[in-house]
Amino acid sequence: MVTSAETPSRQGSGKDVDKHHVSPSDIAVGVVIGRTSEFFDFFVFAIASVIVFPQRLFPFVDPLQGTLLSFGLVLLAFVARPVGTAIFMRFDRRHGRVAKLTLALFLLGTSTVAMGLVPSYAFLGEWAIIIMALLRIGQGLAIGGSWDGLASLLALSAPEKKRGFYAMVPQLGAPIGLIVAAMLFSYLVSNLSQGDFLDWGWRYPFFVAFSVNVVALFARLRIIASPEFQEAFETRELQPSRIRDAFRSDWRAIWLASFVPLASFSMFHIVTVFPLSWVYLYTDETLTFFLNLTAVSAAFGLGSVVLSGYLSDWYGRRRVLLWGAAAIGAFSLLAPTLLQGGKTGESVYMIVGFLILGISFGQSSGAVASMFDSRNRYTDSAFASALAWLFGAGLAPLTALFLSTTLGLFAAGLYLLSGAIATAIALWIARQLEFQRQG
Template sequence: MVTSTATPSRHGPGNDADQIHVSPSDIAVGVVIGRTSEFFDFFVFAIAAVIVFPARLFPFADPLTGTLLSFGLVLLAFVARPVGTAIFMYVDRKQGRVAKLTLALFLLGTSTVAMGLVPSYAVMGEWAIVVMAVLRIGQGLAIGGSWDGLASLLALSAPERKRGFYAMVPQLGAPIGLIVAALLFSFLVSNMSEQDFLDWGWRYPFFVAFSVNVVALFARLRIIASPEFQEAFETRELQPTRIRQTFRSDWRAIWLASFVPLASFAMFHMVTVFPLSWVYLYTGETLTFFLNLTAVSAAFGLGSILLSGWLSDRFGRRRVLIWGAVAIGVFSLMAPLLLQGGKTGESVYMIAGFLILGISFGQSSGALASMFNSRNRYTDSAFASALGWLFGAGLAPLTALFLSTTLGLFAAGLYLLSGAVATVVALWLVRQLEFQKQG
């Protein structure tokens, strides 16, 4: 553990954690920068999994099968994420948060830039797939290890009447990362021939992702390494605990917490990767149109995330999460019709989907941190987040595309509906446990 160099008198007897002078706005900057870099990396790979990898890595398969195999690569990172959380939590305990974050982001950047250098199947054969799979696992391990506790610190440091607002701040990185990734691919696709893009143009976003990671690393380290922040983490008991001990005491809470954001995380892929694959495979829309539509829709999602903060502070986070889950359930029934409605239907699908996603996704981060006691909150939140992304988002594009092509788009809608139901049930169970504790 890194030892704080701040003077002990700053939080002596009789003082509480609120006397640690760490500004929520300073924490928010670090959180947004970190999340934006992580989501940009994710979306660069996800977009490439639809429009690049089927042709470069799986040319022996038909377009649908190639895309499903590419989504298998997408899934690998989500499977590796909890493992990365465990590995880097050990590094955190032994060497400190700065060493952990440096190693994790170095692994993330190295894995990402190396993806842009992988030759095609025509050059390396099956080894091209193996190398890409290994690099994707490296990304997942790194993202699991890049949990820095800033989101939890932000939730605990925010003024009581603005906790909903500050809880949504970490989620802003998702639409920002998507907007940049979608517009970058749109620019390349529209200004290059298809052959040039598939030969070498697709590599540039991966190199840009490496640059973004370097900037994010130094920005986050500047915050994490400061004595004031180290003291704030320690005072609020946001320290890594032994994994075996943590799971032994909190495994029920961790599993339950991983299902609370399930609707948001499932919806996350149902308005990003899945519709891109469906439109690319089964409609005549140009890639440029749909990538630009994705960027515009993500901007609506950005505004919706901001709105979720105001709604949470006015009506309560639990109520907002339930409203979001119900809205996702309703959307799941309408989605099949919209996605088959040409440009107009696709536009309504994307914009409405992102508006709904923002309300739910905006409060999912704060919900996790608030469910755990202070003793294990740092480790509990990291594992609950990793498992939630695995169950909710990791399987979504693969499952949705498979169901929609075998049973019809309505089956993908039912899959999304199951995520909404799971979130409502999880929130109800959390409420029952709270009543039992109060009793």
Template sequence: MTSTADHAAPDGRNASAGGDDIHHVSPSDIAVGVVIGRTSEFFDFFVFAIASVIVFPQRLFPFADPYTATIYSFCIFALAFLARPVGTAIFLAIDRLHGRVAKLTIALFVLGTSTVAMGLVPSYDTAGWLAIASLCILRIGQGIALGGSWDGLASLLALTAPKDKRGFYAMVPQLGAPIGLIVATLLFAFLVGSLPAVDFLDWGWRYPFFVAFAINVVALFARLRIVATEEYEALFQQRELQPSRLRETIRVNIRTLILGIFVPLSAFALFHMTSVFPLSWVFLYTDEEVTGFLMIEALGAGFGLLAVVASGYLADRIGRRRVLTISAWGVAGFAILAPLLLSGDAAGETIYMVVGFIILGLGFGQSSGAVASLFETQSRYTASAVVSDLSWLFGAGFAPLTALLLTHWFGLPAAGLYLLSGAICTLIALWFFGRMMSHLEG
């Protein structure tokens, strides 16, 4: 089997080729900017996700029982995923008209402003439905900004990486997810564990949102320091990584776009089944301390971080598609055993989190790179952004809400079947993925 990590750019050019004037721009330099940017985005994401379980149901929906309040909160959680494709369309237009620097500056300013403003939202007891409406608007703003934060560095990294290390460099952008989760969970664990419950719900929960704003500012300058240079602009132009028109990109790449949505589906679904959903299960249906489970979640994310790194080495040795297939089968097996583990004691929950994050890391580490490799370079910048948006929407946006509803109606095994359906979709997509790659290589 030929590794997609070893597949040349579809236009036949060597991905590591470049002009003499840009040889000093190394993949390692690009990797630093990618990791910083992704970590800030995922930290924002997980701060809101954790608050959706342990803060917003009590502050914004005190008129509902805990389960119903969490359902309402997860509905707001999903708004960002619905808004994200809209943000991509808006900011791709800004990119074409005013350039990548203007696009990133505006997008990250909106993201940081929306995030810090969430920490200022009053409670329902203070502002009534205005508080709920404010959070909904800010969550939509967050989603639009996330759609605009696509900087193309991940695609550039894939094209400039050495041929024998493309799997390794493909996993680098994915490191931001477990790092962001670890920082967010540890910060909330510290606040929940060190403050009285009344103080935490009154003002303590706001600090992670303020920290998110500070991280966004640092990430903005770190990314602009890279993207705004003449060397990187030359690289973007040479690799044809420029924003193409959205309608034309979709028309030309419709089959590949649809395939790209389903290749990472199981990994993205498992992402929320190991982060957001189990926290809601523990919070609603057990008497465990939230602090303890947040520490377990951080531990699991640590193993996930190691698994993401391992996915890069494995992809360069056995092929990216094989790594994704192994992960998808792992998700299928995990979906069957997960309900038994999560409904057990603390040991079962720990095994659930560690095993789940290891399987997640293997698939998540290579999912984006595998999809991007299917697009021609002139379409890759826009097409990769579209696939990312739709993959997160269909694979993860409604996962916590759906899993909690199914669990409430039919029990934990139903949530496992939901995850299993995602694994089946990914396995089917990978089969078509293999046929497409064989056609390209033939």
């Protein structure tokens, strides 16, 4: 199969072939580094929202309400993400992808490192909460602007029989970022007194996140700024289109695509932030134990993401996503019992949860990009992804903790089940629309 990026190369000299060849492995490196930095930032804030912010920012309420308020801060970034996508998409059209990515990652890095400098409520009062909220919004705007199209380029550049494998590559950043964040917090918690950790120790992961962002920025710019990748983006029509035009012609597809990964994005928080909050608030387990368990479980999830690529190439992406939604639905019914089963039940909950998450999450982004034609694929995919994260992941920790504490853990399971059902319906509708186009 000859792609549009390969055609000019084959028509030129041997030197031109080397110059214009776009290697999927090169794209994969940039994608993994970029996604790892973004998810590391995300998990640093998410973990701190459970074990730090309720005491530093919301000491005037009980621990449960403090955690719910902290999850409200978590949600702010997901609300701001579609807005950031719109702002930076326009910036992309006017000034180019390199300038957009530089500005977005600069905003992400400065917002993150500034979070580590915010004083406590005892020192600054309500202004401490307001400043943290503004910085969290800054993170969300930056994440929306950091969409670089590399994941879509990777999916389009991959060999036809390996598209499932390459589609899962961007998703590797989530478990890698979680492993690093969980282990870093575990080290600090186990080696510092509680007073020292809450006073200054918690700040270090935010400073580390800034360093990771700098490395990721240069790694991604090195790829995106190269002439061969600029040509690859152009030949595959991965260019920002006008937002108004994209929504006018594709608004139904954007909304539908935002529900396709809903199950995996909901599951994403149900096995990361939510169980940490439940165990921290309502069990006697040590924080170090559960952070280490989270890192180990994420390693299982990493392997499961890789497996999803092979399963997708063997059986098809839609079938793998349906299997994932069914498995998430079954897990939602067992999860309440497992999470109340002590160390053994918690371990099974986390490991099995991450194994299921990896299968579904590994193909979720590839499924979104594949639903759009080349005309508006870049813009449509960016907005569909931002909306999916808002509906699926942004609301999950707050909703799950609130439901489980007011109605019982079974209610959190039913919430997860609703996400699995929504994904199954969205996949069915997408299939019917595909049949209509083919007919």
